[in-house]
Amino acid sequence: MSSSGVVLAALIGLISPFALLFGAGEMLSRPANRAVGPPPPDWPALGVRLHTPSGAAIAGWLARGQPGKGAVLLLHGVRTDRTQMLRRARFLNQAGYAALLVDMPAHGESSGDRITFGAREAAGVTTALEYLRRELPGERVGIIGVSLGAASTVLANPKPAPDAVILESMYPTIEEAVANRLVMRLGPVGAHLVPLLLWQMSLRTGVHARDLRPIQNLPHIGAPVLIVSGTEDKHTTWAGTQRLFDSAVEPKELWRVEGAAHVDLHAFRPEEYERRVLRFLAKHLRNGA
Secondary structure, eight states, X not given: OOHHHHHHHHHHHHHHHHHHHHHHHHHHHSOEEXXXXXXXXXXXXXXXXXXXXXXXXXXXXXXXXXXXXXXXXXXXXXXXXXXXXXXXXXXXXXXXXXXXXXXXXXXXXXXXXXXXXXXXXXXXHHHHHHXXXXXXXXXXEEEEEETHHHHHHHHHOOSSOOSEEEEESOOSOHHHHHHHHHHHHHOGGGGGGHHXXXXXXXXXXXXXXXXXXXXXXXXXXXXXXXXXXXXTOSSSOHHHHHHHXXXXXXXXXXXEEXXXXXXXXXXXXXXXXXXXXXXXXXXXXXXTO
8 A cells, every 4th residue: 555545544544433423423412303293182181382491492291180189290311202201191190190291302392403411401391390380389299200301300400399200211420321322332442432522512512511410410409219220221320320329318219120221111111110100209299298
């Protein structure tokens, strides 16, 4: 190979990892908007449209429950929409709870130019929680957040605090979340690429990694918390989940879902999920009223 060919090959070898990371950053932060449509005809819910203080639109469904039984805000995971939480909303409604499902900012029918892994999504959580309290005055309010929804809840640190919080498959820090995903795809070398990926994602979103560390906010959430994760989850490892639980303050509970990866934990083990969730919510939204 000529000297110019060697130089070209070296440049390609140098540029390719950066191009890969640039593409990954674009894919991870690109909005996940899609049409969701009206609620299912067999489920008595109404469409709602809210606005954050910055003017961002938040789309959702509200199903009223039995007065005095409590209300639950349901927050989906990354790159999905409110329909991910529909089965949860149905069993909660059957138990008498009101249920509000919303599309997180930059997801579904909510506005937003970038996914920010909980930073800007936190404003959607606060807006939805304030709406639920205005619409159902006097009801005790809980939150169930999955992955992105869980991190957004903790980063929002809403005041007044909710009366109960369930956090599913939540990352402790964005550094760990990104490292776990890169290692899954690239092997051990992926851990060394974390700073580069976070740097260019920060340029895209205007959000710094220091703003995406739910484990630092969790001790201040001010609500009883149930932390749930799968033992085989490689996106959010069990060691990370244990650290989250250790950082939380009482009252707190931990559910170790044996054999579950980074999946819908309700779908993975529906009967046990419903039993545990209803017990936790009854304890803090009804018995604690």
